[in-house]
Amino acid sequence: GIQVEQSPPDLILQEGANSxxxxxxxxxxxxxxWFHQNPWGQLIxxxxxxxxxxxxxxxxxxxxxTERYSLLYISSSQTTDSxxxxxxxxxxxxxxxxxxxxxxxxxxxx
Amino acid sequence: xxxxxxNPRYLITVTGKKLTVTCSQNMNHEYMSWYRQDPGLGLxxxxxxxxxxxxxxxxVPEGYKVSRKExxxxxxxxxxxxxxxxxxxxxxSSFTGSDTQYFGPGTRLTxx
Numbered sequence: 001g002i003q004v005e006q007s008p009p010d011l012i013l014q015e016g017a018n019s020x021x022x023x024x025x026x027x028x029x030x031x032x033x034w035f036h037q038n039p040w041g042q043l044i045x046x047x048x049x050x051x052x053x054x055x056x057x058x059x060x061x062x063x064x065x066t067e068r069y070s071l072l073y074i075s076s077s078q079t080t081d082s083x084x085x086x087x088x089x090x091x092x093x094x095x096x097x098x099x100x101x102x103x104x105x106x107x108x109x110x
Numbered sequence: 111x112x113x114x115x116x117n118p119r120y121l122i123t124v125t126g127k128k129l130t131v132t133c134s135q136n137m138n139h140e141y142m143s144w145y146r147q148d149p150g151l152g153l154x155x156x157x158x159x160x161x162x163x164x165x166x167x168x169x170v171p172e173g174y175k176v177s178r179k180e181x182x183x184x185x186x187x188x189x190x191x192x193x194x195x196x197x198x199x200x201x202x203s204s205f206t207g208s209d210t211q212y213f214g215p216g217t218r219l220t221x222x
Contacts, residue, residue: 048210097155
């Protein structure tokens with residue numbers, strides 16, 4: 001099945017810093033999503049981005065499908081950005097699950 | 111408001127006592143699925159449904175049942191829960207499965 005690797009596994013930042021999270025995947029996908037899991041365990045949709053670039057406020061994401069990677073950019077980080085960021089992909093076969101990476105744990109201190 | 115709801119949000123139960131976790135979506139989505147999240151193992155799919163009366167196993171279906179009698183609801187049934195089913199459970203839905211999947215708030219289940 002598809003393999004999803006995220007890096008770095010852990011990231012510690014001071015408030016105001018910028019960061020880039022990476023997601024590599026091993027096969028063609030028809031769905032790629034970025035999620036933020038907050039301290040209460042909820043999975044928050046950030047982006048649906050199987051290809052191209054999107055921006056939402058301080059967050060943006062780029063997926064280069066031909067090279068099988070996606071990047072999540074966080075600018076001017078805030079303490080509320082802390083949590084775990086997951087990349088999840090779905091292969092091209094109908095019915096296949098979203099396959100999640102192991103996540104990047106982000107800690108932002110003031 | 112478009113959303114996926116799950117109930118209960120928290121549940122502590124004992125081994126062997128049947129339970130149902132409900133999942134409902136108000137977005138007229140055809141695709142629904144259940145995941146469990148465990149430390150070190152990440153999120154894994156339990157079951158999914160492409161439409162009413164169409165369900166199929168995911169990666170970890172043992173010990174679980176599902177049904178899809180109506181488009182909006184997709185309950186997860188544990189007929190005889192065991193401690194290894196202690197986990198954080200998520201329901202998700204989307205139109206086709208390859209579009210944006212929306213996740214419910216999660217259900218923390220502890221089986222003693």
